[in-house]
Amino acid sequence: MKTTNSQQGNSIRDMEPGAPVRDGGIPLCVPEIHGNEWSYIKECLDTNFVSSVGPFVDRFESELALRIGTKYAVATASGTAALHISLLVAGVQPGDEVIVSTLTFIAPVNAIRYVGAWPVFIDAEPDFWQMDPEKLNEFLVNDCHVVHGELHNRSTGRRVRAIMPVHILGHPVDMDPVLEAAHRYGLPVIEDATESLGAEYKGKPTGHIGGIGCFSFNGNKIITTGGGGMLVTDNPDWALKAKYLTTQAKDDAFEFIHNEVGFNYRLTNIQAALGCAQLEQLDDNINSKRRIADTYRAGLTGTLGVTLMKEADWAFSIFWMYTILVDPVRSGMDSRGLMRRLAEQNIQARPLWQPAHLSPAHRGAYAVNCSNAERLNQQAVSLPSSVGLKHLEQERVINTILKKGVD
Ligand SMILES: Cc1ncc(COP(=O)(O)O)c(C=O)c1O
Numbered sequence: 587m588k589t590t591n592s593q594q595g596n597s598i599r600d601m602e603p604g605a606p607v608r609d610g611g612i613p614l615c616v617p618e619i620h621g622n623e624w625s626y627i628k629e630c631l632d633t634n635f636v637s638s639v640g641p642f643v644d645r646f647e648s649e650l651a652l653r654i655g656t657k658y659a660v661a662t663a664s665g666t667a668a669l670h671i672s673l674l675v676a677g678v679q680p681g682d683e684v685i686v687s688t689l690t691f692i693a694p695v696n697a698i699r700y701v702g703a704w705p706v707f708i709d710a711e712p713d714f715w716q717m718d719p720e721k722l723n724e725f726l727v728n729d730c731h732v733v734h735g736e737l738h739n740r741s742t743g744r745r746v747r748a749i750m751p752v753h754i755l756g757h758p759v760d761m762d763p764v765l766e767a768a769h770r771y772g773l774p775v776i777e778d779a780t781e782s783l784g785a786e787y788k789g790k791p792t793g794h795i796g797g798i799g800c801f802s803f804n805g806n807k808i809i810t811t812g813g814g815g816m817l818v819t820d821n822p823d824w825a826l827k828a829k830y831l832t833t834q835a836k837d838d839a840f841e842f843i844h845n846e847v848g849f850n851y852r853l854t855n856i857q858a859a860l861g862c863a864q865l866e867q868l869d870d871n872i873n874s875k876r877r878i879a880d881t882y883r884a885g886l887t888g889t890l891g892v893t894l895m896k897e898a899d900w901a902f903s904i905f906w907m908y909t910i911l912v913d914p915v916r917s918g919m920d921s922r923g924l925m926r927r928l929a930e931q932n933i934q935a936r937p938l939w940q941p942a943h944l945s946p947a948h949r950g951a952y953a954v955n956c957s958n959a960e961r962l963n964q965q966a967v968s969l970p971s972s973v974g975l976k977h978l979e980q981e982r983v984i985n986t987i988l989k990k991g992v993d
Pocket residue numbers: 664665666667690691693694752754778780781801802803804813814815
């Protein structure tokens with residue numbers, strides 16, 4: 587049974603994301619509900635359209651497609667479901683390999699395993715912490731060869747079937763070299779854009795750079811439906827197949843005939859109503875995130891041993907979760923120590939994910955030198971980044987990091 591903060595005091599783990607924050611505490615990243623959410627959800631209740639069919643589902647799909655610029659959008663029960671379905675529609679088969687960022691929340695890696703395929707982990711580059719296109723290329727050139735027109739990993743013998751870059755923390759991956767490599771070997775690119783809705787790469791929205799993009803609307807994302815996701819694409823066959831697979835693969839809905847194994851991955855009308863209201867606030871939310879990033883930058887620039895989050899000149903970042911690196915030698919503190927100090931002040935912070943190539947759950951997958959991701963995992967601290975974060979609260983976070991007025 588989970589103990590409460592008052593029973594334990596503020597340890598780092600009491601402050602883990604999703605854990606309730608005591609009065610006066612500063613949460614890591616919580617939703618902001620202040621638009622048409624109530625009235626749209628009331629409309630669902632008044633009209634009895636509470637489940638997975640209803641006007642808000644269609645509206646949310648078409649409005650998100652419009653925003654991203656894709657021809658199609660298929661709503662799903664979660665971002666993970668969108669990733670799972672993407673792999674299926676892109677033709678990934680059991681025993682194939684899918685190239686994926688090692689520094690990511692685990693969901694895309696799990697999705698690869700759901701289809702019976704294997705991840706191949708690519709390291710993060712040191713500047714923006716995204717999938718390193720040079721290391722991707724090294725893997726393709728040095729570790730793979732073409733057999734009967736198909737790309738195979740020389741070491742595992744498995745067919746390499748897709749690339750799944752993950753745009754982490756709201757910043758895009760450097761996509762041109764990824765697309766170039768994908769084109770060279772005829773590999774579909776599935777973007778995990780779950781953390782980067784609204785971000786752009788050279789003016790193109792993330793999610794609409796490769797063949798398929800996936801978004802998440804869970805509670806900590808830039809807009810939320812409580813839980814939910816979306817798959818976007820310009821490919822009509824993939825969109826149709828995604829709709830079919832997410833709705834139990836009904837070939838004859840009257841006689842209940844199913845020619846394939848489908849999934850109950852639908853978003854409900856109530857969730858979509860929330861999504862429509864939230865989407866109306868996306869630009870405001872992005873502005874807030876960018877303002878929060880500016881304030882952290884202004885407050886922490888020049889702090890010895892602290893590296894700040896950057897934005898590439900080819901990128902528009904939404905700074906979804908503002909993250910810093912703490913070098914223990916130069917700063918005299920380590921990331922976990924800093925998180926403890928923040929927790930003592932009732933401020934939630936978190937590390938970056940265990941790089942997936944080290945995950946016990948994915949033992950046996952192929953990876954090439956992922957040392958940057960390992961260092962980032964050791965040094966990173968994600969700071970409170972809620973859209974509704976108040977200036978005084980942010981000053982408290984900055985002062986705690988700088989040890990101003992903190993014992
Ligand atoms: C990078 C990444 N991919 C996938 C997901 C999965 O999204 P969801 O929680 O909606 O399944 C998340 C968020 O949770 C994520 O951060």
